[in-house]
Amino acid sequence: GESVGLHLPTLSVQEGDNSIINCAYSNSASDYFIWYKQESGKGPQFIIDIRSNMDKRQGQRVTVLLNKTVKHLSLQIAATQPGDSAVYFCAENSGGYNKLIFGAGTRLAVHP
Amino acid sequence: DAGVTQSPTHLIKTRGQQVTLRCSPKSGHDTVSWYQQALGQGPQFIFQYYEEEERQRGNFPDRFSGHQFPNYSSELNVNALLLGDSALYLCASVRKGTGATEAFFGQGTRLTVV
Numbered sequence: 001g002e003s004v005g006l007h008l009p010t011l012s013v014q015e016g017d018n019s020i021i022n023c024a025y026s027n028s029a030s031d032y033f034i035w036y037k038q039e040s041g042k043g044p045q046f047i048i049d050i051r052s053n054m055d056k057r058q059g060q061r062v063t064v065l066l067n068k069t070v071k072h073l074s075l076q077i078a079a080t081q082p083g084d085s086a087v088y089f090c091a092e093n094s095g096g097y098n099k100l101i102f103g104a105g106t107r108l109a110v111h112p
Numbered sequence: 113d114a115g116v117t118q119s120p121t122h123l124i125k126t127r128g129q130q131v132t133l134r135c136s137p138k139s140g141h142d143t144v145s146w147y148q149q150a151l152g153q154g155p156q157f158i159f160q161y162y163e164e165e166e167r168q169r170g171n172f173p174d175r176f177s178g179h180q181f182p183n184y185s186s187e188l189n190v191n192a193l194l195l196g197d198s199a200l201y202l203c204a205s206v207r208k209g210t211g212a213t214e215a216f217f218g219q220g221t222r223l224t225v226v
Contacts, residue, residue, distance in 0.1 A: 034214065043116075043202050043217035044155065089154050098145060098206050098215055099168050102154030 012109045019077040021106045023090035028071060032093035034100070035064060035075045039086045047075070047088075077108075085110045114139060116205050116218035124224045125193050133188040133221045137205030143167075144186040145215065146178060147202040155202055161186050162208055190223075198225045 013019050025033070031052040036044035048059045050066050050073070057064050063076040077084055087107050091100040117136045125131050137144050143162045147155035157170035161180035180186045184205075190197055200222050204215040 036217075041219075043219045046214050046216065049214060091154075094157075097160070097168070097208065098143065098204075099157050099160065099170070100145075100147075100155070100204075100215065101157070102147075104152075104154050 009104070010107045010109065012111060013080050015080060015082060015110055015112050017080055019075075019080045019084070019108060019110075021075045021077075021088050021090075021108065023073050023075075023103060025071050025073070025090075025092050027092065027094070028068075030092045030094070033064070033066065033073055034091045034093070035062075036089045036091060036102075037084075037086045038089065038105070044089060080108075080110050082110050082112065084108060116141075116203055116216050118201075118203050118218035118221050120221060121219065122222045122224075124226060126226055127193055127195060129193050130189065130191045131193060131223060133190075133201050133203075133223070134185065135188070135203030135205075135218060136185045137203075138216045141205035141207045141216070142184050143206045143208045144180060144184065145204045145206075146186070146188045147204065148172070149200040149202055149220070151199070158188070193225045195225050198223060 034049045035047040038044045048064050050057045050064045055066050061078045066073045087105040089102050089105045091102045094101040115138050119134045145160040146158040149155040158172050159169040160167050164180045175191045177189045200220040202220045203218045206215050
């Protein structure tokens with residue numbers, strides 16, 4: 001079946017360090033992936049997306065890497081800031097139009 | 113430009129009651145999806161509405177129903193509430209047909225069933 005999972009439930013980093021959040025997916029037919037950030041009491045906020053015809057995409061301080069061979073994607077955050085503290089979800093577009101399958105999430109805690 | 117707006121923000125209901133949640137999509141968007149997010153978990157897809165019809169559905173019972181209006185706003189109805197229906201209910205919108213599939217989420221409605 002389709003599933004999106006995350007390797008680590010919690011990640012603690014020092015302010016200024018780089019953060020890497022990992023995600024595994026099981027549906028090899030998936031062609032679109034999204035990273036969302038969710039702060040306490042708020043809805044998920046779009047960070048960056050990537051399609052299966054790419055292996056890397058960069059945004060402002062963020063990079064998403066996609067490895068289709070092992071069905072793995074990662075989110076890299078450069079120079080992590082306290083405002084980056086949140087739960088991060090990867091989501092897979094599951095066959096239908098914009099039917100997203102989310103993993104359980106990784107909590108990122110940034111320490112001064 | 114208003115993003116996705118949901119109402120109410122918080123709601124407390126008793127088991128067996130019925131509830132209606134509302135969503136206004138982002139300006140220019142015509143497709144609305146609803147998700148249920150239990151505490152400590154990722155959002156789970158409930159269903160999606162486009163052109164006032166339910167187009168896709170996740171693994172949720174018939175107690176969960178919805179509606180989309182001509183102005184693209186949407187309602188989520190849940191009948192015969194169970195304690196397990198307590199969750200954050202999220203609405204997401206996109207504009208179908210553009211090729212873009214970035215979904216914008218609202219702040220959610222926190223439903224507590226007692």
